Amino acid sequence: MSLTHFQRYQRWYAALFLSSYIFINNTINASSNIMEAQRDGELPFMIWEPFVWEYSSAISTLLLFPALVWLLKTQPFNWQKIPRSLLLYLLASIAFSLLHIAVMVAIRKLIYTLQDMQYDFGLVWFELLYEYRKDLWGFLFLIAVIKTYQYVVSQLSGEAAPIRQGEDTPENLNFDRLLVKKLGKEFIVRVAQIDWLESSGNYVNLHIDARIYPLRATMSQLITQLEPQGFCRIHRSLGVRLDAIESITPLPSGDSEIKLTTGKVLNLSRRYKEQFKGQLNSTTSHS
Template identity: 65%
Template sequence: MNLQHFQRFQSIYASVLLCAYVLINNTVNATTQIMEAQREGALTFSMWEPFVWEYSSALSALLIFPILIWFLRHLPFNWQNITTSLGRYFGASIIFSVLHVGIMVGVRKFIYLLNDGSYNFGLSWFELIYEYQKDAISFVFFIVLIKVYQYVVQQLLGEASSIEESELQTTSTINRLLVKKLGKEFIIKIEDVDWLESSGNYVNLHIGSRIYPLRATLTALSKQLEVQGFCRIHRSHGVKLDKVESITPLPSGDSEIKLTTGKVLNLSRRYKEQFKLQLK
């Protein structure tokens, strides 16, 4: 249950951790600026200003973060064509910096305006280059952070992939899966799978008490595995027909399917006719 819960809400957990890190880091930066100014006896700003400076920068970075994730997903770094990838990522870092500075300055001007003040960013080529240097470091840091997080999650979940290294298409057949988990690799057979469960961006393959996450959709995987005796029975579940032990009709029009493992699943009215046809 912990695995399924984490799969379903891992984006939320990742967002909370990222926001917590940024909040703590920028709070420390703001308080450090105040302490250094007080120590030098040169406190030329109000106590709230460093927090506005730091939090506006943090808010800007957080707003851009989903765009960065999209960029990495659709344009991954190609080590076979390093020159093109470096140019592409350099351009992305410039866009990242422009967006970051633009949002950050806009937020600061708005907050200063609410406090009957004005904020002057001091726009100049020197300032833009200075900001880009900082943003370029943040750009690389965020990419490393995303990749490390994805690697750790993949190792903990033990993500499965087709041993034939074929894409999930309805015309291809999967017989065995390679599972990598905590530094180990082992093979599972599709024929041993009892039932399928949709969980976020994954489909959990249940074999007895063990769970193997496969990055796929239940719709695509169910169609792909029909020839191997699998059937969709619910918007979130699919079963291996050979594993069905009994079917119990319910007053609601749905049914309960009991597997040979003792697991009980719901057979939705929507999939009942399809289930009967495949069972025959």
């Protein structure tokens, strides 16, 4: 599997890995409950019940996982304000546990009802404390997994940044060339090599042939800075270097397809069509 393929579908691979790990782990836990009960004698439960207990917990965890990613993205741990961050994450762990329990119990009650049985959560305050003890560990474990995964991906993909000239201000950023840090090395990428741009969260992915380099910026900011070098926004999440365009095909919907010299096909949204035409004509008239 090529790095480019992984970069393009990394979210799907991450979701597959996480889902597989959680369900395999919970399957082992369920089978362990059954084996331990059999070793002690007669089963005190139906053989399907441990799987309902474990899988309901797994599904609840997976549903809450995006919220945990959002928390780390919007409220990263501030080492300059440790008490505040500890309090914030403590409250977040409590909310995580309560939501996890709520979804988990709802799934169990639904399945038990379908089986004409009644699910008993137990003594509420005791069970909440019991579950929080486990959920706190799971909360910390998932944070470690997310941060480790992000670090590994950043090291494999590298990260581009404008070359700074003197003071650290937008006016002193050189957008002719970008400095890429990857696997402990640094090398230069010329902006003129970039074929197209793709927004991805807090980053914009720079596509150069089959390679992808993430740059921390918004599409609006980056396009504004790269327009003088022949770049144009063509979609809410896409930008293109005009010199890299091979053909433009109108579509019945009012959008158009832009084919690049590399063979890549991008969507030109109706919203950006007039702006695109104006910039394309301006570039043509000056060439």
